[in-house]
Amino acid sequence: MSYSRLESWWRRVALGQQETEADGDAPVALAEPPDTAARGPAPVALAEPPPGNGGGAAAGHPGRDGAAALAEPPPGNGGGRPVEADVAAEAAAPVKLPVLKAADFASDQDVRWCPGCGDYAILAQMKKMLPSLGVPRENIVFISGIGCSSRFPYYMNTYGIHSIHGRAPAFATGLKAARPDLMVWVITGDGDGLSIGGNHLMHAIRRNLDVNIVLFNNRIYGLTKGQYSPTSPLGKKTKTSPMGAIDNPLHPLSIAIGCEATFVARSIDTHIKHLEKVLRRAAEHRGTAFVEVYQNCNVFNDNAWQYASDRRTKSEHTIELEHGAPLVFGHDRQKGIRLNGLEPEVVALGNGTTEAGLLVHDEKASEPSLAYLLSRLRHEDGFPEPIGVFRAIDAPRYEEELAAQVASARARSGGGDLNALFNSGETWTVS
């Protein structure tokens, strides 16, 4: 689906219209960010009334203002869905999109992660990727829980909530249900997302809200200074497991697939081009996009992902998924993965073994078993670990279903008359 189609889809959803209605043709209008204006490459753009505010000064018209918050997203490109700038701009004769850069997405706050932390790379790729979506910064919200990764929203010049431990998906659920027009990102970690917040992660994914969840997996508790996490391997020695962890580790993508995730992907902090591509795919996905990023904690768990991130070994130890392509990997792409019954196995290509017998990746498969199988391929079991998009299918989104119920109830009952509600049923009059 192209960006422009995504945009028109979003607009219909946000306006509570049926899919069959014509796309809105309102002009695209973006607020000109002051810093961009000062720098000057982008033409001046009009300030669009925000969706929460019937336009301009709010005082004195509470009824109008508030109702607008949910019922009337701004016309044109107010949305949280990506939009292709030039396509949208065609419809917007007098106004042009400002061209934002990565730097425009940086807040004025100093980044306080440890030097060398993998989080820097993820932040950089996010800021690099976002401008290309064409979504105005004011329509983007980053929500995080607690942990090193969860400081992320403070560093983005968007709206943001640094919430409480593990609950970011729940905040995102309420925000997206109330404001389907916003693009919502959840930033979490292996402890935040899988331990204290496991329940919320599970339910956000199964509801398939259109939010993007990025889980920074460093297999350790960093902010509390080095205790084992739900993804720490068995035997891992930490301050709280001096004799080695005895908790079986969780595999984030297997959990996501088990929760009927419609989009599941993995990337690596140091693999920056790949990471940017995966984040973009997540942004484009309609529904909950779950992305695991192998992230290095150089202070408390250095080199936990070295086999996958090291330039010299990564082609042997990872396998880049490509929709419709056979699973081939290795320095010279001479190895592949095939199924032996229900078991995957690594085979050497050549000597009569060809790509024809290999497993072919199908991210659109409605049946999630192969995606699950891929999520189970472990380095320690002698397999390359897949990176890229495991699964990307279309399914109804919670906030759309909810908005549709509201719209259908309104269509049926005529918009809600409180006097009629109060007087429904049996009443009597005293004169």
Add this chain to the structure above:
Amino acid sequence: MTRESTAAVSTEAPPVSPGLPASTKETIRLDGATVRLAGDSGDGMQVVGGQFTNTSALHGNDVATFPDFPAEIRAPRGTLAGVSGYQVQFASRDIFTPGDTLQALVAMNPAALVTNVGDLEKGGILIVNDESFKAKDLKLARLETNPLEDGTVDDYRVIKVRLDTLNREAVREVEGLSSKLQDRCKNFFALGLIYWLFGRGIEPTLRFVREKFGNKPEVAAANEKALRAGWYYGETTEAFDHSYQVEPARLAPGTYRNVIGNQALAWGLVTAAKLSGKELYIGSYPITPASPVLEELSALKHFGVRTVQAEDEIAAICSAIGAAFGGAMAVTSSSGPGIALKGEAMGLGMILELPMLVINIQRGGPSTGLPTKTEQSDLLQAMFGRNGESPLPIIAARSPSDCFEVALEAWRIATRFMTPVILLSDGYIANGSEPWEIPNMDDLPRISVEHPAPQANGKPFLPYERNERLARPWALPGTPGMMHRVGGLEKEDVTGNVSYDPENHQHMTNVRAERVARIADDIPLQAVDGPPRGKLLVLSWGGTFGACTSAVEECRAGGLSVAHAHLRYLNPFPANLGEVLAAYDRILVPELNTGQLRMLVQSRFLRECVGLNKVKGKPFTVSDVVFKTRELVA
């Protein structure tokens, strides 16, 4: 039936429903009566209790109800634990409680009889299904002897009705009904009988039956037949030589309906949303006795209400905070155990300074406690149940219909002061019902909500810049130029940036407390009912309003000088509360806990108060409060 001194014999025939003949028996006029229907939890006592209430309200009586049921959906049949009761007081005068003692009791089985008969006044009417007092029934209730024969019921006017047989005969002609379904009409037979006894029409219930069982015409027909048969039984049986009549109450002119507390609360929330130009978002998790709020709102989607049944209590409030950040009127509703789980998120809502409502329909605690019983023991939880210094405003409903007004007021405060507001109700008023004078939307005051307009002046937006009420701006995502981040870390005043500065933390702590304290300037002064100074002030809050009001009235009628102040605002207290308390020699604080308001009042005003405290899962009776009041002023 001797309670009312004004009882008089009347020769007028009571009004009856179309299709029913006028009663040929004598009618005795009463100014009020209290009736309880008691049976197994599967006997449908709550349904017919609700019908009797509704019909009495439509008849023009003032009504007050007390449904009382076990936590188990279907406790073992016939056992003491499975008894479900519904009590209603109806009167031709203003009443505030469901009544202390019963003038009539319907007991469907031995367990219902022995657990309820103690509340029946001497000489009161006891209607029993005497076919349910067989050996096996007695055994289920673990009774050694038959209470109908062992002297238990000697003090009452016992009306033995062969309810099983009479009901089956009444519904026999309806085709397509199993004997099990036939027997399930018994409650309507009993209802018909007490309708006759108190001169009520059956029309409202016929309408209810036809609507409820519209797609099961045989069930509707059978219930209708049972209802009529019960009425005719009263007319023909020699056990009754007269019926009773309670005239309409002289309520203020207006149009009325009967409302249940949780229903009034849900409607109040939708109304507050409308009055503030907001759309309502509620994130909740099912819990007794709060679930009906979520259920009611789930059926009001045509008002733009978005309901999310969250995966747990924590997610429920967190989703509400997310919705509040997005600009919705955000609400989460629960009861004590759920509120305990929400504590951390309430602290976040407080430090984010976002408006929202946290509703606690209190129940018996601690822990899981008494889920279906009432208590007021979460006041200190509301005050202090969060880590750190995290004051929140608290407001409490006093009666079923008051839940509507309290919802509006709570949202007004939340938006005006940019803070979560805790709204306390309790199981007694949540499930109870009373007449409600229906308001007109045009007469209700608007709730003004402001959001900053987009800004393109290049200046950074300051999310914690405050107005004269110390409230910060509610800038919504989607507003250009206003991008900002909020979070649970301490933030610098004005900019909202993360700050570990010691002076700033002290300052922000003070500001957050002061902001809540200033609400006292925005709410009414505390009113007092009765002498403005004197020997005793009864100070009450929440669901004890009815019992305290009735008790003080009764004491004053008996010549005692007693005043009554009922608190709606628990935090902050009304600005004049200290002066009010100072005007009385003694202060009595009746509460369904071990002294929580008393502790707050004593520590705040350094005034010793006398407690009247009860935690039995039941509301105060009027006589509980009268007794203590007399003791203090006599």
